[in-house]
Amino acid sequence: MMEEVIRVRNLFKKYGNITAVDGISFDVRKGEIFAMLGPNGAGKTTTVEILECVRKPTSGEISVLGEDIGSKEGANRIKRKIGVLPQDFNALGRLTVRENLEFFAGIYDKHLSISELLDMLGLQEKEKERFDKLSGGLQQRVGLAAAFINDPDLVFLDEPTTGLDPEIRRATWHFIREMKARGKTIFLTTHYMEEAEQLSDRIAIIVKGKIAALDTPSNLISSYGGSKSLVFKNAGEAAFGTLRRFFETARMDGNDVILPIENPRDIQIALNALFEMGLNFEMEVKSPNIEYVFLKLTGYRIKETGEVE
Amino acid sequence: MKVAAIFKAVTKNWLRSRSGLFFSFLFPVIFLLVFGSIFGGTGNTSYQLYVQNLDMGSGPPGLSQIFVKALNSTHVLSIKMLDPSVNATSFIRNTTAFFGSEPRVLVIPSGFQQRLLAKENVNLIFISSPADQSAQFVWGIVNDVSFRFEMFLQNSTQLINVTTVSSSYRSLRAVDYYVAGITAAFMMTNGVIGLTSVASEFRRRGFLKRLFSTPVTKTDWIVGNVLSQTVLGILLTGVMIALAIIVYHSSVSINIYTVASIFAGAVLFSGIGMTLAGLVSDPEAASGLGNAVAFPMMFLSGTFWPIDIMPQFLQSIARALPLTYFADSLRDSMLLQNYGAATLNIAITAAFAVFFMFLGSRLTRWGEP
Numbered sequence: 001m002m003e004e005v006i007r008v009r010n011l012f013k014k015y016g017n018i019t020a021v022d023g024i025s026f027d028v029r030k031g032e033i034f035a036m037l038g039p040n041g042a043g044k045t046t047t048v049e050i051l052e053c054v055r056k057p058t059s060g061e062i063s064v065l066g067e068d069i070g071s072k073e074g075a076n077r078i079k080r081k082i083g084v085l086p087q088d089f090n091a092l093g094r095l096t097v098r099e100n101l102e103f104f105a106g107i108y109d110k111h112l113s114i115s116e117l118l119d120m121l122g123l124q125e126k127e128k129e130r131f132d133k134l135s136g137g138l139q140q141r142v143g144l145a146a147a148f149i150n151d152p153d154l155v156f157l158d159e160p161t162t163g164l165d166p167e168i169r170r171a172t173w174h175f176i177r178e179m180k181a182r183g184k185t186i187f188l189t190t191h192y193m194e195e196a197e198q199l200s201d202r203i204a205i206i207v208k209g210k211i212a213a214l215d216t217p218s219n220l221i222s223s224y225g226g227s228k229s230l231v232f233k234n235a236g237e238a239a240f241g242t243l244r245r246f247f248e249t250a251r252m253d254g255n256d257v258i259l260p261i262e263n264p265r266d267i268q269i270a271l272n273a274l275f276e277m278g279l280n281f282e283m284e285v286k287s288p289n290i291e292y293v294f295l296k297l298t299g300y301r302i303k304e305t306g307e308v309e
Numbered sequence: 310m311k312v313a314a315i316f317k318a319v320t321k322n323w324l325r326s327r328s329g330l331f332f333s334f335l336f337p338v339i340f341l342l343v344f345g346s347i348f349g350g351t352g353n354t355s356y357q358l359y360v361q362n363l364d365m366g367s368g369p370p371g372l373s374q375i376f377v378k379a380l381n382s383t384h385v386l387s388i389k390m391l392d393p394s395v396n397a398t399s400f401i402r403n404t405t406a407f408f409g410s411e412p413r414v415l416v417i418p419s420g421f422q423q424r425l426l427a428k429e430n431v432n433l434i435f436i437s438s439p440a441d442q443s444a445q446f447v448w449g450i451v452n453d454v455s456f457r458f459e460m461f462l463q464n465s466t467q468l469i470n471v472t473t474v475s476s477s478y479r480s481l482r483a484v485d486y487y488v489a490g491i492t493a494a495f496m497m498t499n500g501v502i503g504l505t506s507v508a509s510e511f512r513r514r515g516f517l518k519r520l521f522s523t524p525v526t527k528t529d530w531i532v533g534n535v536l537s538q539t540v541l542g543i544l545l546t547g548v549m550i551a552l553a554i555i556v557y558h559s560s561v562s563i564n565i566y567t568v569a570s571i572f573a574g575a576v577l578f579s580g581i582g583m584t585l586a587g588l589v590s591d592p593e594a595a596s597g598l599g600n601a602v603a604f605p606m607m608f609l610s611g612t613f614w615p616i617d618i619m620p621q622f623l624q625s626i627a628r629a630l631p632l633t634y635f636a637d638s639l640r641d642s643m644l645l646q647n648y649g650a651a652t653l654n655i656a657i658t659a660a661f662a663v664f665f666m667f668l669g670s671r672l673t674r675w676g677e678p
Contacts, residue, residue, distance in 0.1 A: 015678075052522040055677045076524060084522040090514040092318055094325035099318070106314025107523050146519075156522075 003030040011060035022209035035200035040306040043209040044189035083152035089143025093132030108150035157188040191306040193291040225288030232257045233282040315533025337495040345484040359414040361391040364421035372422040413437035484557040490612035493636035500578025502599035508586035509595040527675040539575035566642035573658040580665030587672025631661035
């Protein structure tokens with residue numbers, strides 16, 4: 001049995017008549033990257049803030065790092081040992097990057113070397129710049145540094161790469177993996193399918209305050225993702241019509257035709273049918289991914305902005 | 310130390326804000342320079358008076374000329390002679406100054422000496438504009454001089470003399486009064502307007518929420534901010550005193566009572582600031598509320614003029630305002646060195662401070678709902 005760092009049982013959070021978190025239960029294990037994946041408004045931030053002892057739950061049994069979050073002393077002990085990156089990180093605008101990190105370092109009994117963190121995040125050249133003069137991406141990186149400043153056992157990253165360009169997003173992933181390698185447990189929320197799939201050991205898919213599925217990415221895909229598919233690029237209506245005569249599951253995605261492969265013989269049947277028609281296309285085999293799992297579980301996709309499509 | 314980290318960070322953040330610096334230091338300095346200069350900071354105010362002597366030709370030294378000398382010897386009036394050929398009324402109208410006050414003219418009639426020697430009535434004519442607010446004061450001086458002049462002529466002496474004695478063994482001037490008043494007023498605005506908007510701005514930008522997830526407690530946060538306000542208050546007092554000494558050769562000084570008073574004031578105004586920030590969550594509303602509280606308090610609390618000159622009902626309001634006691638405590642310690650009164654006023658300020666600090670910390674939410 002692996003050591004649990006977070007244990008949540010029947011967590012509810014209500015604001016008046018609105019239920020933000022609807023009775024969820026899960027565990028987070030030591031040393032793993034645990035992702036909570038879902039659209040905006042699914043209850044991700046509320047859950048994270050309850051675990052950070054920033055918000056109070058309506059009901060539920062929750063322990064973090066072996067402490068009960070309900071007790072004041074427990075919450076104080078938790079706060080010393082966790083790191084937090086909120087969704088929109090903000091520091092003291094007129095202080096420099098280094099001064100802000102010195103401030104966060106000064107709050108804790110122990111802290112990592114500021115220079116080392118600046119170095120890891122590529123911030124050393126910006127250390128004397130005022131926080132309010134930095135771009136959003138750089139501000140977010142300062143937030144990431146602040147989240148790890150106290151050498152925490154457990155780190156909460158609430159949408160760490162939202163709004164960042166792909167290059168910075170990948171650099172952030174690299175940093176997070178490096179921190180995992182140092183033994184940190186990381187709890188992250190995201191609405192990016194790729195981020196959850198690439199980064200995490202386990203994913204909880206959360207929809208409307210409930211957990212729809214929780215497992216490793218590969219188990220989720222094999223349970224919900226279905227089979228691999230053949231994709232005929234730019235095949236168009238004619239090819240779709242032909243394949244549809246043999247396979248009910250064939251579908252169109254833009255001008256591509258997609259055929260899920262339930263049986264290896266299907267490939268031969270499909271290719272023969274298209275060949276006889278004189279149709280010839282570029283073709284690829286596509287493995288199912290988390291996006292497909294999410295679609296299958298919820299019936300919708302999530303847009304780049306985090307809204308439901 | 311958490312408190313030390315908070316103190317250092319918020320103080321730096323404040324001192325690097327241009328508007329913060331302006332309202333905390335530059336604005337009070339401008340106030341002191343303006344008030345000090347207008348209201349006789351340098352001590353020697355004199356009022357201009359044109360004198361038109363129509364009683365020339367009666368042989369030297371004529372009584373009219375001695376009378377003018379007597380007027381001159383008051384040192385309060387600066388006398389300029391107006392040629393007898395000029396029409397005094399049109400002179401005033403024509404020389405209405407673009408900058409400064411309108412001239413006033415005293416006309417000594419011809420036959421002044423002759424009539425005085427014959428013990429007949431003499432009529433001095435004082436011409437001034439209705440807009441001239443100092444005319445009455447100048448006329449009073451002229452009246453006093455002519456009365457003494459008449460007694461002198463009758464070889465009589467004045468029996469009743471009034472000697473003015475200051476209740477303080479130090480001589481106080483208007484500028485001294487303003488050093489304490491303006492320091493008190495701007496320490497108040499720093500807390501009530503400045504801290505209110507800073508606190509709600511921190512909340513809006515999520516900075517406070519980030520702090521909720523650290524070991525920082527509400528008490529750490531409050532103490533750090535109060536200490537920051539105290540140091541800003543001491544800095545402001547230092548700047549004001551230095552300015553008063555350098556520019557106006559003022560005799561104000563800072564002592565342990567002044568520091569105690571500034572500390573009580575810093576706690577008080579931080580408490581009011583936190584109370585207001587706790588009442589409204591929107592930073593714009595918070596800054597509006599801060600202004601609405603600060604400005605009436607600033608003008609009603611005897612910081613710019615003594616409470617005694619205000620109407621009775623305003624005096625009652627002033628006595629209910631904490632700034633009144635804080636300004637008095639600063640004045641008692643810095644200027645009058647009346648430590649008994651200073652202690653009492655510091656105690657009253659401290660009582661207000663405890664009340665608002667309690668209210669403010671109650672209203673400061675630490676954590677999200």
